[in-house]
Amino acid sequence: MSQLDCLWEYQQTELELAKLKKDMKSSAAYQKRGKLYKLLVEQQEIINGYETEIKEHTEQIASMESQLNSLLHDYDLENSELEIMQNDDESTAEELTEARKSIEKLVGRINGLNRELSKLIAWCDEISDSVTKTYAKASRAKRDYDAVRTVCDAEKDSFMPKIDALTKQLEQQEAKIPPELMNRYKSLKKNYLTPIAKVINGQCGGCYMMLSSVQEKKVAAGNQIIQCENCGRLLFM
Numbered sequence: 001m002s003q004l005d006c007l008w009e010y011q012q013t014e015l016e017l018a019k020l021k022k023d024m025k026s027s028a029a030y031q032k033r034g035k036l037y038k039l040l041v042e043q044q045e046i047i048n049g050y051e052t053e054i055k056e057h058t059e060q061i062a063s064m065e066s067q068l069n070s071l072l073h074d075y076d077l078e079n080s081e082l083e084i085m086q087n088d089d090e091s092t093a094e095e096l097t098e099a100r101k102s103i104e105k106l107v108g109r110i111n112g113l114n115r116e117l118s119k120l121i122a123w124c125d126e127i128s129d130s131v132t133k134t135y136a137k138a139s140r141a142k143r144d145y146d147a148v149r150t151v152c153d154a155e156k157d158s159f160m161p162k163i164d165a166l167t168k169q170l171e172q173q174e175a176k177i178p179p180e181l182m183n184r185y186k187s188l189k190k191n192y193l194t195p196i197a198k199v200i201n202g203q204c205g206g207c208y209m210m211l212s213s214v215q216e217k218k219v220a221a222g223n224q225i226i227q228c229e230n231c232g233r234l235l236f237m
């Protein structure tokens with residue numbers, strides 16, 4: 001068997017293997033698994049986004065709560081001071097007004113903080129609702145994914161013996177081909193599904209270009225590697 005015969009057989013095995021893998025990946029279960037996988041990744045990204053936002057808001061709430069506690073503490077303090085001043089004959093009306101104003105200011109700040117806190121807490125409630133819904137959606141998708149994966153695994157099990165056999169066959173066929181020729185084949189493979197083409201009726205079987213009679217004779221002689229002048233495929237007869 002010539003080098004080109006071996007290479008032709010190698011190409012046939014390669015095509016058969018590619019078709020088998022394509023058949024395996026085109027099953028309904030395989031396609032569904034791909035879609036569900038994508039959906040699961042999307043849900044996970046959404047949940048991660050929510051978690052980051054929740055963390056930021058939780059930190060904000062904690063900081064506001066500590067501000068609020070400190071204001072409430074000041075409020076208590078100033079209130080007791082006012083009480084003492086009210087019972088003290090030496091306190092002037094001006095001093096009492098000042099103290100009351102200061103307390104009013106504090107109350108204003110406390111109310112403002114309370115409003116912001118309420119808004120943040122409402123946001124958290126809303127977002128936790130979204131998280132729950134996303135989790136439910138993801139868990140349904142995960143259940144479907146697991147079910148379809150079982151089907152895919154069973155399908156794969158039925159394909160694998162043949163795929164393994166063809167892979168082994170490819171290795172054995174490659175061993176019979178000189179590395180230099182194999183490299184030319186693999187380099188052409190980047191552009192063509194079939195880097196080696198049969199000459200049929202004087203035409204390149206890859207691009208259907210007519211060969212010159214000289215070229216055709218060279219291919220027929222079979223003692224050198226001839227490439228199609230048009231597409232560059234290795235020619236074989």
Ligand SMILES: [Zn+2]
Pocket residue numbers: 204205206207208209228229230231232233
């Ligand atoms: Zn050609």
